[in-house]
Amino acid sequence: MFEPVKQPLVSIVTVNYNSLEETIELLESVFDNSYQNTEVIVVDNASEVDPGEQLDELFPSVKVLRSEENLGFAGGNNLALAHCQGDFIFFVNNDAELTDGVIESLLQLFDEVPLLGIVSPKLCYYNTLPDLVPDVIQYAGTTPVHPLTGRNSTIGVRQNDEGRYRLPEPTAYCHGAAMMVPREVIEKVGPMSEDYFLYYEELDWCERIRKAGYQVYVDNRVKVYHKESISVEKIGAAKTYYLNRNRILFMRRNRTALQLMVFYAFLFFVTIPWNSLKFLKDGEIKNLEAFLKAVKWNFTEGKKMSKPSSHPLTFTAVQ
Numbered sequence: 001m002f003e004p005v006k007q008p009l010v011s012i013v014t015v016n017y018n019s020l021e022e023t024i025e026l027l028e029s030v031f032d033n034s035y036q037n038t039e040v041i042v043v044d045n046a047s048e049v050d051p052g053e054q055l056d057e058l059f060p061s062v063k064v065l066r067s068e069e070n071l072g073f074a075g076g077n078n079l080a081l082a083h084c085q086g087d088f089i090f091f092v093n094n095d096a097e098l099t100d101g102v103i104e105s106l107l108q109l110f111d112e113v114p115l116l117g118i119v120s121p122k123l124c125y126y127n128t129l130p131d132l133v134p135d136v137i138q139y140a141g142t143t144p145v146h147p148l149t150g151r152n153s154t155i156g157v158r159q160n161d162e163g164r165y166r167l168p169e170p171t172a173y174c175h176g177a178a179m180m181v182p183r184e185v186i187e188k189v190g191p192m193s194e195d196y197f198l199y200y201e202e203l204d205w206c207e208r209i210r211k212a213g214y215q216v217y218v219d220n221r222v223k224v225y226h227k228e229s230i231s232v233e234k235i236g237a238a239k240t241y242y243l244n245r246n247r248i249l250f251m252r253r254n255r256t257a258l259q260l261m262v263f264y265a266f267l268f269f270v271t272i273p274w275n276s277l278k279f280l281k282d283g284e285i286k287n288l289e290a291f292l293k294a295v296k297w298n299f300t301e302g303k304k305m306s307k308p309s310s311h312p313l314t315f316t317a318v319q
Contacts, residue, residue, distance in 0.1 A: 006111075010038045010103055010180075011086030014094045015076035017045040020054065022227065023094040027059050035103035039063070041080040042094075046070045072197035073176060081191055089186065093177040095227040097126065105222040106180045109168050117185045117214025118206060120174035124161055126227040135161040138226055141171035141218040145203065147259050148266045150247045152203075165220040174216060176202040178224040181209075188212060195305050199239075200246035207254045237290040245294035249305060252298065267295070 012030055016023040023042060030040055040062045044051055052064045065079055077091050088107065092098070102121050110116050123139040140156030152172065156165050179202065189212050192201045206216045235243075251263050272295060279288035 006107075007037050008087040008107065009085060010035070010088045010090050010107070011080075011084035012038050012040045012090045012092060013043070013077055013080040013084065014041075014092050015043045015045050015073065016047060016051060016094050017070065017076075018047045018049075019094060020047070020049075020051045023051070023055070024058060026092065026094050026097055027055075027062065029097040029099075031059070032100075033098050033103065034100045035107075038090075038103070039084070039086060041065065041083055043067060043076045043079050045072075045076040072194060073199075074192035074196060074201040075194040078191045078194060081186070084183070087183050088180055089183060090180045091176070091178070092224070093226065096123075096177050097225045097227075099223055099225065102178075102222040102224060103180075105219055109217060109219050110182065113168070113215060113217060115214050116217055117189075117209040117212070118174050118179055118181045119168075119217040119219050120171075120177075120179045122156075122161070122165060122218065122220045122223040123175055123177055123226045124223050126225045135223070135225075137161050137165065138228065139175045139177075139218075140165035140220055141169065142173045142175075144172040145250070145254075147255065148262060149271070150251045150263055150267075161223070168217055168219045168221060171216055171218040173203045173206045174218070177226050177228075185209060185212075185214060189214075196242075196246045196249065198242040198246070200243075200250045204250055204253060235287065237286040240287045241290040241294045243294075244291050245297050245302070248295065248298040249302060252305075 014023065014026055027040065027042075030038065040059070042051075042055060042062055043065045044067065046067050046069050050066055052066055055062055055064050063083060065083065067076065067079055071079060081089070088110070090103065090106070106119055106121060109119055120139070122137065124135040125138050127133065127135050137156040137159050139154050142155060143153045145152045155171070189205075189208050192205045194201075196204065210216055248267070251260060255263065272292075275291055276288060279285070279291065
């Protein structure tokens with residue numbers, strides 16, 4: 001068992017959106033965990049049915065916050081910050097489950113690595129038969145976003161977890177499904193940008209944290225199980241829209257003028273023609289429309305978002 005030097009209060013934050021059963025399973029894993037100096041905050045992101053009464057009955061110590069509108073990934077998590085009293089904030093997707101020792105290990109890494117600003121554990125696809133089949137990795141770090149394509153790769157994805165990735169190491173980006181950040185870093189850098197709504201907000205946040213002088217790490221000593229499908233599924237129009245809209249927005253915010261010119265050249269002469277032909281060939285007209293709408297947004301109504309919108313940060317005073 002990992003033993004951090006101190007036992008600080010950790011605020012565990014998760015966002016629920018029409019998936020109460022998964023949220024309950026996450027909370028069960030939290031309260032079964034070996035590290036107990038925690039407070040837990042669930043933000044309900046305008047689910048069709050308010051889960052507050054049921055969560056209060058099952059988990060009386062959990063603070064449930066209800067938003068009357070869907071604030072997206074960053075907005076939902078940011079809503080909890082004003083209620084967090086912990087020295088560390090552990091953002092965890094509600095479709096994840098903690099393994100024993102994960103919190104201790106992440107805290108220990110902050111003792112071991114100078115100026116560590118944000119860390120994710122290794123993520124594995126949820127395994128219903130852990131004693132019979134090996135875990136399969138979803139995330140063991142990432143490569144940097146490529147300056148030409150605006151894309152990056154996930155390290156270890158779909159590989160059996162057989163010991164190749166077992167040590168903490170620097171990484172380009174953390175994974176939004178599970179990431180721990182010290183309170184003092186959020187106070188200095190600010191919260192995640194709510195301009196993205198879905199996808200790329202944690203990448204943008206890692207860029208800002210790194211620019212502020214901190215390190216970004218993955219802790220492969222421990223894992224969190226994530227219930228995202230291991231299979232490659234067809235991407236719907238909403239996902240196509242936000243992935244492409246936010247990829248361009250990310251590049252606009254995090255690359256130099258010269259790098260952006262090169263990216264735009266690749267976008268207009270390679271990415272747009274290739275994706276358009278592919279969507280047409282596959283008969284995916286709604287995805288084509290979403291893709292073109294995403295590109296257009298960055299040069300019309302999204303043009304003013306070259307810099308992050310101001311989102312005031314108010315933490316609860318630490319007792």
